[in-house]
Amino acid sequence: LRDKYIQAIAAAGDESALETLRVQALGKKGEISLQMRELGRMTPEERQTAGPALNALKDEINSALAARKESMADAALDERLRTEWLDVTLPARGQRTGTIHPISQVTEEVTAIFADMGFAVAEGPQVDTDWYNFDALNIPGHHPARAEMDTFYMHRATDDDRPPHVLRTHTSPVQIRHMEKVNAPCRIIAPGRVYRADYDQTHTPMFNQVEGLAIDKDISMANLKWVLEEFFAAFFEVDGIKTRFRASHFPFTEPSAEVDIQCSWVDGQLKIGEGDGWLEVLGSGMVHPHVLRSAGVDPDLWQGFAFGMGIDRIAMLKYGIPDLRAFFDSDLRWLRHYGFAS
Numbered sequence: 001l002r003d004k005y006i007q008a009i010a011a012a013g014d015e016s017a018l019e020t021l022r023v024q025a026l027g028k029k030g031e032i033s034l035q036m037r038e039l040g041r042m043t044p045e046e047r048q049t050a051g052p053a054l055n056a057l058k059d060e061i062n063s064a065l066a067a068r069k070e071s072m073a074d075a076a077l078d079e080r081l082r083t084e085w086l087d088v089t090l091p092a093r094g095q096r097t098g099t100i101h102p103i104s105q106v107t108e109e110v111t112a113i114f115a116d117m118g119f120a121v122a123e124g125p126q127v128d129t130d131w132y133n134f135d136a137l138n139i140p141g142h143h144p145a146r147a148e149m150d151t152f153y154m155h156r157a158t159d160d161d162r163p164p165h166v167l168r169t170h171t172s173p174v175q176i177r178h179m180e181k182v183n184a185p186c187r188i189i190a191p192g193r194v195y196r197a198d199y200d201q202t203h204t205p206m207f208n209q210v211e212g213l214a215i216d217k218d219i220s221m222a223n224l225k226w227v228l229e230e231f232f233a234a235f236f237e238v239d240g241i242k243t244r245f246r247a248s249h250f251p252f253t254e255p256s257a258e259v260d261i262q263c264s265w266v267d268g269q270l271k272i273g274e275g276d277g278w279l280e281v282l283g284s285g286m287v288h289p290h291v292l293r294s295a296g297v298d299p300d301l302w303q304g305f306a307f308g309m310g311i312d313r314i315a316m317l318k319y320g321i322p323d324l325r326a327f328f329d330s331d332l333r334w335l336r337h338y339g340f341a342s
């Protein structure tokens with residue numbers, strides 16, 4: 001009996017097997033318990049030898065069970081120590097945080113500079129009707145500007161009642177939408193995405209513009225020149241930067257001017273705000289009376305200037321980036337190279 005239990009305990013695989021053995025031997029109806037009960041029917045002499053022997057066996061089995069249980073716990077602990085470890089001396093894995101895209105950063109800078117001069121921000125839809133994008137801006141259906149702008153059409157004129165829709169080709173439709181809403185006077189910029197079917201080193205089918213619009217009783221080209229020079233001085237961080245106004249033509253402004261900023265090339269490096277070279281950066285002019293009228297503003301009472309500038313273009317100039325397309329490639333190596341990502 002003793003050998004049977006001692007061997008079984010040594011061979012037990014887990015705690016529930018040990019418990020089964022304990023019940024078999026020492027439980028109420030266990031083999032040893034039953035024998036203990038037999039003691040009562042023995043003669044005193046028999047009992048004197050059998051009693052202590054049974055008690056000793058009971059103790060031995062109990063301690064064998066306890067010892068086996070402990071060694072199982074030790075083995076389990078060893079196993080955990082072997083498999084569940086953590087090397088706290090390893091260097092931590094670096095945490096990469098996201099960064100603001102350079103175009104978003106530049107848009108914020110531009111917005112802040114114009115905000116200092118009292119310009120609020122207005123927005124319009126990127127998919128607009130051809131009326132807002134063209135007609136209201138004095139660009140009638142047959143006008144060559146429609147073809148020149150390489151317009152993406154969402155919905156062309158058909159039999160149904162919906163007007164043709166385009167991906168806006170410039171931010172100028174926001175002029176109309178804003179004046180319809182607040183009339184005059186007003187002073188806003190409208191930054192946002194615009195679309196033209198064009199692709200090379202300096203053109204992407206989606207790019208960003210910022211529109212400017214100031215309407216009041218006596219606004220002139222002189223105010224436009226001052227505002228732009230203030231802006232460029234702040235944006236490129238050069239005091240007294242010069243601008244050059246070249247007569248031009250836009251259907252929605254009269255007179256119209258293309259504006260260049262002063263620059264020079266030194267050892268193949270572009271310097272903004274010094275020297276006697278010029279770089280074209282925007283289109284502008286006095287808002288055409290037809291445009292004011294389209295938006296419900298009386299041109300006999302109000303006048304003002306408007307301009308449209310390429311945000312990506314001035315970002316390229318400020319950060320010395322040769323290829324516009326890189327802005328929209330989402331290449332982390334490129335973003336890091338220019339310090340736009342960590």
Ligand code: PHE
Pocket residue numbers: 169170171172250253283284285306307308309
């Ligand atoms: N909308 C013109 C363009 O995209 C720029 C412009 C805006 C010119 C406002 C004059 C006035 O080229």
